[in-house]
Amino acid sequence: MSVGLLSRALSALSVSRAASPQIASVSGVSAALTGSRGFMTSACECQNRSLWKQREKYTVRPIGMKKTGGRDYTGRIVTHGIGGGHKQRYRMIDFQRLRYEPGREDQPIVEKVVEVRYDPCRSADIALVAGGSRKRWIIATETMEAGDVIRSSSAIGRMAVLAKEGDSHPLGALPIGTLINNLELLPGRGAQYIRAAGTCGVLLRKVNGTAIVQLPSKHQIQVLETCVATVGRVSNVDHNKRIIGKAGRNRWLGIRPSSGRWQRKGGWAGRKIRRLPPIKSFVTPAQ
Amino acid sequence: MFNATVQRIRTPAFKITKSCKSKDCHSVLYMIPHGRRFLSTSSCLYGKILPRKKPRVVHEIAGLEPITYADRMHFVPGLAKPWFPPWDRGWKDPSHYTSPKLEDMPLHKDKTCYMFNQRTNVLEGVRQALWLSKSVIIKGLPAQILTLAEDPANQIENQDERVQDAIKNSRLWDTTEPRPPRERFCPSLLHRLLHLCGGLQVTCPELAKRILAEKYSLAATWRRGEDVFQVRGQNGLLLNSMTPVPVLAGEEQIQSTADQALETFYPIAPTIDLQCTHVYQEKNDTGFREGYPYPHAHTLFLMEMGNTPKLFPEQLRAKMVMFTFGNALARAQALYGKEPRVLEKPIVVQSVATNGRLFQFVVFQLNTTDLQSDSGVKNLVWVDEDQPLYDFAKVRPFIKKKVVKVPAGLSGYQPNTFKKFLALYLHGAA
Numbered sequence: 259m260s261v262g263l264l265s266r267a268l269s270a271l272s273v274s275r276a277a278s279p280q281i282a283s284v285s286g287v288s289a290a291l292t293g294s295r296g297f298m299t300s301a302c303e304c305q306n307r308s309l310w311k312q313r314e315k316y317t318v319r320p321i322g323m324k325k326t327g328g329r330d331y332t333g334r335i336v337t338h339g340i341g342g343g344h345k346q347r348y349r350m351i352d353f354q355r356l357r358y359e360p361g362r363e364d365q366p367i368v369e370k371v372v373e374v375r376y377d378p379c380r381s382a383d384i385a386l387v388a389g390g391s392r393k394r395w396i397i398a399t400e401t402m403e404a405g406d407v408i409r410s411s412s413a414i415g416r417m418a419v420l421a422k423e424g425d426s427h428p429l430g431a432l433p434i435g436t437l438i439n440n441l442e443l444l445p446g447r448g449a450q451y452i453r454a455a456g457t458c459g460v461l462l463r464k465v466n467g468t469a470i471v472q473l474p475s476k477h478q479i480q481v482l483e484t485c486v487a488t489v490g491r492v493s494n495v496d497h498n499k500r501i502i503g504k505a506g507r508n509r510w511l512g513i514r515p516s517s518g519r520w521q522r523k524g525g526w527a528g529r530k531i532r533r534l535p536p537i538k539s540f541v542t543p544a545q
Numbered sequence: 546m547f548n549a550t551v552q553r554i555r556t557p558a559f560k561i562t563k564s565c566k567s568k569d570c571h572s573v574l575y576m577i578p579h580g581r582r583f584l585s586t587s588s589c590l591y592g593k594i595l596p597r598k599k600p601r602v603v604h605e606i607a608g609l610e611p612i613t614y615a616d617r618m619h620f621v622p623g624l625a626k627p628w629f630p631p632w633d634r635g636w637k638d639p640s641h642y643t644s645p646k647l648e649d650m651p652l653h654k655d656k657t658c659y660m661f662n663q664r665t666n667v668l669e670g671v672r673q674a675l676w677l678s679k680s681v682i683i684k685g686l687p688a689q690i691l692t693l694a695e696d697p698a699n700q701i702e703n704q705d706e707r708v709q710d711a712i713k714n715s716r717l718w719d720t721t722e723p724r725p726p727r728e729r730f731c732p733s734l735l736h737r738l739l740h741l742c743g744g745l746q747v748t749c750p751e752l753a754k755r756i757l758a759e760k761y762s763l764a765a766t767w768r769r770g771e772d773v774f775q776v777r778g779q780n781g782l783l784l785n786s787m788t789p790v791p792v793l794a795g796e797e798q799i800q801s802t803a804d805q806a807l808e809t810f811y812p813i814a815p816t817i818d819l820q821c822t823h824v825y826q827e828k829n830d831t832g833f834r835e836g837y838p839y840p841h842a843h844t845l846f847l848m849e850m851g852n853t854p855k856l857f858p859e860q861l862r863a864k865m866v867m868f869t870f871g872n873a874l875a876r877a878q879a880l881y882g883k884e885p886r887v888l889e890k891p892i893v894v895q896s897v898a899t900n901g902r903l904f905q906f907v908v909f910q911l912n913t914t915d916l917q918s919d920s921g922v923k924n925l926v927w928v929d930e931d932q933p934l935y936d937f938a939k940v941r942p943f944i945k946k947k948v949v950k951v952p953a954g955l956s957g958y959q960p961n962t963f964k965k966f967l968a969l970y971l972h973g974a975a
Contacts, residue, residue: 372668390813390814391817391819393668
C-alpha cells in the first residue's frame with residue numbers, strides 16, 4: 259500500500275501531466291497542495307503575520323505591531339509566558355549612529371535632540387534627533403534632554419577625544435575608562451550590545467588595532483577599534499529598582515504567569531561561582 | 546523500510562483538515578500541509594516541517610547568453626529559466642493601467658524640488674517658514690489694522706451680542722448629539738462670523754467687491770540658494786477682491802530689513818519635513834484664470850480641525866505664512882513676470898487661522914521676489930498669536946467634587962479678537 263502511494267506520488271511529480279491537472283480540478287484542491295507545476299515561490303515570506311516588520315524604508319512614524327503570543331507559524335507555543343498586554347506600536351530605531359544622509363557624506367554628523375520619550379518595546383527611553391533634512395530615533399543616554407546637540411564621528415586621532423555624553427566615536431578615539439553603550443561588534447554592523455536601560459560598558463584597554471571592553475555582565479570582549487560606540491550610560495537608570503507591585507502589572511507588560519507545577523530543579527539551578535570566561539575576540543586574523 | 550515509509554506519511558496526518566478525506570487523496574501530497582515532502586528522519590518522527598530554503602540566486606553576467614529551456618517548452622534540469630518580456634496589451638485600457646517608474650516619467654528631473662503642501666508639518670515652525678520665504682517677523686498686527694479695530698465707526702450694531710450668538714449657534718445649538726465635533730463647529734463658526742462681517746456692506750459698499758473662493762489650486766515656485774521650492778495645494782477659503790490690499794510698511798522700513806539677518810537653525814536644515822521629489826513641474830498659478838474679476842487675494846482663512854495631520858499652533862502659523870507667501874508670489878509673478886526683482890508696489894496678503902476657539906492672524910507683505918540669496922531686501926510678516934475668542938463653550942457644566950468649575954454655555958468671551966478679525970476683513974475697504 260505504501261509502495262503504491264509512493265509510486266503515485268512520484269508519478270504525480272513526473273513530466274507528463276496527464277493525471278495531475280485532472281486530479282487538481284476534480285477535487286477542487288489548490289495547485290499548492292497537488293504535484294502540479296505551480297510551486298509556491300515566495301509565499302512563505304509574504305505572510306500577513308510578519309508583514310508589519312518587512313518595511314524596508316525607514317520612517318519616524320510608529321508602526322502597528324502584531325502580537326504573536328509566543329506562538330510560531332505552526333500555532334504552537336514556542337516560548338511560554340508571553341501573551342496579552344497593552345497594545346504597542348513599534349518605532350524604528352536607527353542603531354547605526356554613523357549613517358550618513360545621501361548627499362551629505364562629507365559633512366560631520368551633527369544632530370539636535372528634539373524629544374526624549376518612553377518606548378513600549380524596550381526598557382530604555384528613545385530620543386528623536388534631527389539633523390540635516392532627516393529625523394531618526396536613537397537610544398537615549400542618561401542625561402539627554404530636548405535641545406542637546408550630539409555628534410557622531412568616525413575619526414581616530416592620535417590624542418583621545420574628550421568624550422561628551424551622547425556623542426558617538428570609534429573605540430580607538432575614546433580615552434580608556436570611559437563608560438560606553440550601544441556597542442557594535444563589527445564596524446558598520448550597528449549597535450547590538452549594551453542597549454538595555456541603565457547599562458554601560460567600560461573601555462578597559464586598547465591593544466594594536468583592537469579595543470577590549472567590559473560588558474555589563476563582566477564578560478570582556480575584544481573588538482576592532484573602528485567599531486563605534488556611544489558615550490555614557492543608557493537612559494532610564496532606575497529601571498531595575500522598579501517594583502511591579504501586583505500580578506496585573508505583569509499582565510499589562512505582556513508576561514503570562516508561569517506554570518504553577520512544582521518541578522525538581524536540576525544542575526542548571528542555583529548560584530554558580532566560576533571564574534570569568536576568556537576574552538572573546540571578534541577580530542578575525544585576516545583583518 | 547516500508548514500515549518506516551508508512552510512518553513518515555502517517556505522522557503528520559493529524560494536521561489534515563477535516564474536509565480532506567483520505568479516499569479522495571490520490572496523491573500523498575494532499576495529506577501533507579504545504580504540499581512538500583520531507584524525507585529526513587528527524588523531522589518525520591515529530592511531524593515538524595522545517596522551513597523551505599531560499600532558492601539559489603542566479604546572477605546575470607553581461608556578454609554571456611544563458612541557455613534556457615524556452616525552445617524545449619518544458620523544464621529541463623540544468624538549463625536556465627527563460628525570461629520573457631512582460632505582456633503589452635497594445636492599447637490603453639484605463640482600468641488596467643500601471644504607472645511607469647519614477648525615472649521614466651516625462652516630468653522627471655535630476656534636480657530635486659522641495660514641496661510644501663497642505664499636509665506638511667514643519668519641525669521648526671515659523672522660523673523655518675521665515676527662512677524659506679526670506680522674511681522678517683514682527684510680533685503683533687500692524688498699526689493701521691489696530692486703529693481699524695479700535696475705531697467704533699466700523700463696528701456692527703450689537704456686535705458682542707451677535708458674535709456670542711454665532712458662537713453659541715455653532716458650538717451648542719447645532720446638533721442634538723452631546724457635542725458637535727470639531728469638523729462641524731469650526732467651519733460653521735467661521736462661516737457665521739464671515740456672514741456677520743459681510744453684513745457691513747450696507748454702510749461700506751466697497752465690501753461688495755469681494756468674493757469667497759474655496760478649493761482653488763495654488764502653485765508657486767521659487768529658488769533659494771541651489772534648491773527649488775514649491776508651494777502647492779488646495780487649502781482653505783480665499784477672500785478675493787477687485788482692488789489690491791494697501792501697502793502697510795513704508796519704504797524706510799522695507800530698506801531697514803536688508804540689514805537684518807535671516808535666522809538659521811543649525812544643525813537642522815531648512816528643507817526638513819518638506820516633500821522631496823524628482824518629478825515636478827515648475828508651475829506658477831494663482832488658481833484663477835486670466836480675466837477673473839476678483840484677481841487680488843485678500844485674506845486666506847485656514848481651519849485646523851485635526852483630521853489632516855494635526856498641527857500645533859506653531860506649525861499652523863508656519864503653514865499660514867507659507868501659503869500667504871505662495872499666494873503673494875504667484876500674484877507677483879502673474880503681474881510682473883518670473884524675473885526675480887524688488888517690487889516697487891509690494892503685495893500684501895492676510896491670513897486668519899482658527900481651530901474653533903483660538904485665532905492666529907498673519908499679514909504678509911511681499912517686497913521682493915529675489916529669493917536666491919540671503920541678503921538684500923526681505924519680506925515682512927506680522928504675526929498675532931493665539932488669540933482666544935472665548936475660553937469655554939460647554940454643553941454640560943464641568944463639576945469637580947460638587948463644585949462648578951466651568952459653567953455650561955459660553956464663558957470667557959474676548960471682544961478684542963473679533964475686533965481684529967473685523968479689522969482684517971475691512972482692511973482695504975474702510
